[in-house]
Amino acid sequence: MRRILWFRRDLRLQDNPLLSLRGEVLPIFIFDSNILQGLKADDRRVSFIFSRVVALKQRLKDKGLDLKLYFADPIKVFSSLALLGFDEVAASGDYDVYARQRDLEVSRLLPFNYLHDIYIFSPEEVLKADHTPYLVFTPFYNKAKSLLTKEHLRAYPFVEQSLYDTDYEGILKLKQSERKMLKIEIASIGLTSTHLNIKEPEAVLEAFRLSDYEHSREIPAIKGTSELSLHLRFGTISIREVLRYLAREKQKGISTEAFFRQLIFRDFYAYLLYHFPHIEKENYKYTFTGIADKEKYTSFCEAKTGVPIVDAGVRELLQTGSMHNRVRMICASFFTKDLLLPWQWGEAFFAEHLLDYDAASNVLSWQWSAGTGIDPQPYFRVFNPYLQAKKYDPDAIYIKRWLQELEKLTPKQINDESWLMANTVPKYPRPIVDHREAAKVAISLFKR
Template structure:
């Protein structure tokens, strides 16, 4: 009889419920490279390399506490069947996730095994997203105000490692290449081998985070924490505990915590409105144009709109894009190009290292004004004004789009100039912003369900 500890998006030993809440004193820690997920990814997907690296680190960390990690490649249910032929599974412990695939996979497994699920990837359990009348919040600010008093209390819930014996099993190492993936270059991922130092090193920037986080031209004044929260190499509870500690040292981390609560908000929306993974959050029937050529231009960073092309090329090259730029490119795709938010959401899902279903779906719906807490639908981001505000000297744009290297920075936000001369040095913008945004407003109005 053994407790199986199924590591998934909680790739750490610190403050991990799996290492604390098992009831058998014999355990089998496992990680499964799930073919249902992997089969949809490209063979050089950076996230797979990051996961592989983190799984190997987890294996070593487990060894250091007298345990080990059995690593599998396959479908989870089949893997558990294989394990049960060797030892009797009493229970499977795992940290839960809220997207459709994760829920249906767990549902299937719990029909055959006792699956015990923990809330770990997010701080707030589902009951915290509710108003006094029991219905879920749909707007961020009241949600934020209602949950803020509980943030510190919930973060104090710390899981201590309990000692256990290891099931006699084959704990051999596995090579990434053995299941058809290539090792991608992930050296640019911040703090890959010492995640917990990330917050400490970000200490000098918390005080200026509110004012400087949108400055995309210089050093990014954002943390790069996303990927670590996504795969649990930093736990959200330990992260908040650390930020509260800094607050007690006189460092203002409140704005940063507020952003982490945005992450909680999107998660709550996905929990309470699971259909929003696929359908518009608000009932509006927009007739998207869905022009495939324009979509490909957007994906490849070849729209002729400087800020869009720079951001998309950075995403394609690194797997990262700054929040401000995510807002600009998502607005451009849905409102200027009139392309369904689901196309953009899927593209981000393929490319973002820190891809988080709830944040991505919520933010894409927000950007297209089909979602919760949306700006009024008639307000459309102007990519040229955004450039003037956040990359006035064109430093960011020129870093990523060499075609603009000799163009004076003021011309990078001069739409008329780009429409007139763009073809002579690269290409002119594929849409005229004013015309396109008026078209979106009309399409939205026509789609409103009366």
């Protein structure tokens, strides 16, 4: 069997189903020109991907293999590879809307061997008795738990494969009739490199204190979560490796439930997007889609809303490419309910800046916050950002970390809307909306 191994969201050697197949192989990675042309030159995510692809190439070389790199439209790549007598292309299933459409087109050129890798369950695995998808998380979670077997934790061994003989130097650019070999550097694909201080996934897991997770995961001021989302997004760690880690911790008597639940959330969101692809852009329920107010949107994106926990979150996002989950929820609620902006705008803003950006988790979380999603979240649930901050950042440590201009204020002042409305804080704006008023308007609009 002669096959193309197409690496996408599985940029690793260990426990990779692709590297468990026997035969003659051409491992490839495509810098997709369709995606890259829409990004800014300093996109941090591409910097991360680029560095991981280069590392993967080296690791494959150490094992007697290699990685052929392309900068092109994937359809163009496979149109040319289809002429070379390959039996199939093997790749791990990616269930995003764009990815599914792209893979469908590729499968018309070459037989497509879709491997299961990115999530714990495949999207058709956890279904109701009538074979329809679950719409509510808890029943999905219970069913998923009941279906979990050792097979979901299996480690795929690296098996000996013979390397297809071709030129593995450089990055091959394919554009219309042009074929050009480019140097292996990020400038070749039109981007600049950004320095990112990202630890290897093994070190991330090593530093993670699972035993504290349940209590510390909601506190943005401390490092209480795993910080694995980026590695899970690009498959620099295998989801099964994380499950095996949980199994080992459980054997030591540590509770794994809270963390496992979050992993199932990740599966659930990908599952919903797979079964209901139109929700990537459209409300699942209600017709209200927000009010397009550019001024409010700019204030949010520039961390100038005057609501400290929201502005702190946006600063964290802009400076690091990440944002604590609790703060993501507060920001998304404020964006859709207090500012009444279209959730799609917020989703796109997060997509532009989050290193761990994942269409399913992002879209479904934004729809959850907007109250327009699949889950039974009622539209009248509106987070009060001041009460949220009081509860989860009572000493304003997180807020002051990102908003140094509030250094001299007490936590009480920072979390008191009336105080912020009535006083002038040097270099910091007054709140641009009155929370209680805004929430009332939001609820009446949704009701209508």
